[in-house]
Amino acid sequence: MLPRLALRRLLEGHHAGCQVLAFRLFGSHHNYHREWNGQQQQQQQARHKHHVLATLAGIGAGVALWMKYNHQTVAAKIEIPQETEKYGAFQNGLPEYTLDDVAKHGTMKDRIWVSYRYGVYDITDFVSQHPGGDKILLGAGGSVEPFWALYAVHKNPHVLNLFEQYRIGNLAAQDVGESVKNMDDPYANEPRRHITLKPSSKQPFNAEPPLSLLVDNLITPNELFYVRNHLPVPDIDASAYELELLDEETQKEKTLTLKDIKKYPKHTVTSTVMCGGNRRSEMIKVKPVKGLSWGQAAIGNAVWSGARLCDVLKDMGIEDGKTSAFHVQFEGIDTDPTNMPYGGSIQIEKALDPHGDVILAYEMNGEPIPRDHGYPVRVIVPGVVGARNVKWLGKIIVSKNESNAHWQQNDYKGFAPNVDWDTVDFKKSPAIQELPVISAICEPLEGEVVKVKNGKIKIKGYAWSGGGRKIIRVDVSSDGGKNWQAADALESDEARHPRAWGWSIWTAEVPVPEGRFEVQLCAKAIDSQYNIQPENFENIWNFRGVLSNAYHRVNVKLSR
Ligand SMILES: Nc1nc2c(c(=O)[nH]1)N[C@H]1C(S)=C(S)[C@@H](COP(=O)(O)O)O[C@H]1N2
Numbered sequence: 001m002l003p004r005l006a007l008r009r010l011l012e013g014h015h016a017g018c019q020v021l022a023f024r025l026f027g028s029h030h031n032y033h034r035e036w037n038g039q040q041q042q043q044q045q046a047r048h049k050h051h052v053l054a055t056l057a058g059i060g061a062g063v064a065l066w067m068k069y070n071h072q073t074v075a076a077k078i079e080i081p082q083e084t085e086k087y088g089a090f091q092n093g094l095p096e097y098t099l100d101d102v103a104k105h106g107t108m109k110d111r112i113w114v115s116y117r118y119g120v121y122d123i124t125d126f127v128s129q130h131p132g133g134d135k136i137l138l139g140a141g142g143s144v145e146p147f148w149a150l151y152a153v154h155k156n157p158h159v160l161n162l163f164e165q166y167r168i169g170n171l172a173a174q175d176v177g178e179s180v181k182n183m184d185d186p187y188a189n190e191p192r193r194h195i196t197l198k199p200s201s202k203q204p205f206n207a208e209p210p211l212s213l214l215v216d217n218l219i220t221p222n223e224l225f226y227v228r229n230h231l232p233v234p235d236i237d238a239s240a241y242e243l244e245l246l247d248e249e250t251q252k253e254k255t256l257t258l259k260d261i262k263k264y265p266k267h268t269v270t271s272t273v274m275c276g277g278n279r280r281s282e283m284i285k286v287k288p289v290k291g292l293s294w295g296q297a298a299i300g301n302a303v304w305s306g307a308r309l310c311d312v313l314k315d316m317g318i319e320d321g322k323t324s325a326f327h328v329q330f331e332g333i334d335t336d337p338t339n340m341p342y343g344g345s346i347q348i349e350k351a352l353d354p355h356g357d358v359i360l361a362y363e364m365n366g367e368p369i370p371r372d373h374g375y376p377v378r379v380i381v382p383g384v385v386g387a388r389n390v391k392w393l394g395k396i397i398v399s400k401n402e403s404n405a406h407w408q409q410n411d412y413k414g415f416a417p418n419v420d421w422d423t424v425d426f427k428k429s430p431a432i433q434e435l436p437v438i439s440a441i442c443e444p445l446e447g448e449v450v451k452v453k454n455g456k457i458k459i460k461g462y463a464w465s466g467g468g469r470k471i472i473r474v475d476v477s478s479d480g481g482k483n484w485q486a487a488d489a490l491e492s493d494e495a496r497h498p499r500a501w502g503w504s505i506w507t508a509e510v511p512v513p514e515g516r517f518e519v520q521l522c523a524k525a526i527d528s529q530y531n532i533q534p535e536n537f538e539n540i541w542n543f544r545g546v547l548s549n550a551y552h553r554v555n556v557k558l559s560r
């Protein structure tokens with residue numbers, strides 16, 4: 001078995017690849033199309049080949065472990081989208097192979113065979129030309145279907161089409177579908193979701209609520225709270241739940257059950273959680289970016305209760321001035337096929353500050369946290385990007401180092417507009433923690449016909465800033481940003497700067513220019529440090545589409 005790090009590195013590319021068609025392995029970041037079209041692989045080939053070989057052996061063990069963790073013996077449905085149906089079909093005149101035959105070809109030395117539906121493929125050349133060549137390698141010597149079941153996005157016409165070039169035979173009829181028949185479908189046990197949550201990806205599940213419902217309440221109902229999952233939702237028995245803690249400096253370890261966590265004083269905070277990619281769909285209009293195309297609703301505001309992290313750490317002797325650690329790392333219980341958990345970290349200062357309000361939350365809006373949001377325990381890091389609010393919390397490590405997780409190291413970072421996948425050095429930017437000021441118009445919607453009353457129209461939206469900064473004002477315009485006025489009302493909870501973790505809902509009545517039948521509405525928020533949103537996306541464009549907080553602009557039609 002390979003060391004974890006090697007496996008981690010092999011898989012590094014797939015997380016971003018889940019959202020976009022990007023194959024990035026061994027820390028190299030290549031645009032999908034360049035990867036396939038370009039010639040630059042030639043030189044990398046030699047460099048990567050031995051990694052591929054070495055890693056293949058380790059993968060099997062990793063996958064087995066993952067299967068163990070996610071064992072629900074339910075027959076997997078491999079859904080075949082219409083446009084991909086023609087691939088992997090039976091082809092007359094090709095030799096027939098059984099799965100046993102395929103299994104004899106699991107390494108470069110024996111050549112790498114895989115099967116997909118009725119097709120048998122020798123992908124050795126594919127692998128050496130496209131080093132690492134995707135999760136495909138995880139299926140070496142067997143069917144790729146189980147992996148495409150986990151990362152559905154990899155099973156796209158482009159890949160399938162390429163695959164057909166490596167077709168060598170048909171799979172014996174009795175073996176077709178065998179490898180997924182009794183497979184533990186990683187998504188067989190997902191929670192039921194509210195009908196109004198509109199998924200941008202179903203496996204893993206990512207969805208946001210409709211904008212007009214989002215601002216109906218200062219506190220977002222659990223069912224309407226956006227969901228951002230990178231992996232299948234783990235099914236955790238709360239009575240068997242354990243949280244591991246480790247202080248790397250003293251090597252002190254501790255395990256807490258849910259009951260133990262509940263023994264600490266119950267601390268309640270109202271905190272907004274927002275994905276670093278919220279409003280990405282607007283930035284995309286400037287130039288494409290990589291990532292889920294979120295609208296404006298990858299944000300929600302909830303009342304969270306749990307044990308304060310600083311209280312829990314204090315019990316381990318970890319206090320301000322008594323530790324040499326710089327970071328607190330969090331690991332989720334959700335794991336990828338090589339058993340690597342979702343992870344992220346925050347700075348020790350935030351974790352130890354009693355006014356930082358970091359909690360190990362077990363309640364969301366007065367109820368046990370729903371499965372999608374981290375049941376039974378997630379960390380809530382108020383004012384900090386969603387990605388560090390780790391759900392299904394399995395382990396806390398107090399360390400000199402940041403989390404090594406993909407999402408901390410190679411994702412959720414901002415870059416200058418000229419940086420792209422080919423030039424990026426992820427080490428050059430710090431991981432996003434506290435988020436900048438943002439707002440959105442939620443009513444009316446883009447393109448809507450709005451009734452003008454007394455020469456005015458009503459607008460409603462949310463505004464929020466990270467780092468505990470309170471929204472002090474929201475400015476709105478009904479003429480594309482020439483004239484502005486402050487919104488009439490700001491609703492928020494009582495918390496003051498610098499512990500204002502929750503958002504504000506604002507409403508405004510703005511006069512519309514006479515004789516106009518179409519106008520552009522704009523909103524920009526100002527926080528308690530007088531930070532203000534940037535005017536446009538051109539200036540803040542970044543290839544990952546994060547921190548997408550320019551003025552929100554909505555074009556509407558007027559009816560008088
Ligand atoms: N264990 C785990 N924690 C996680 C994630 C995940 O995929 N796994 N996603 C993160 C991201 S990127 C975001 S934006 C928030 C989303 O939280 P929500 O689904 O409760 O809205 O959870 C974070 N915590």
Ligand SMILES: [Mo]
Pocket residue numbers: 228274275276277386387
């Ligand atoms: Mo996120």
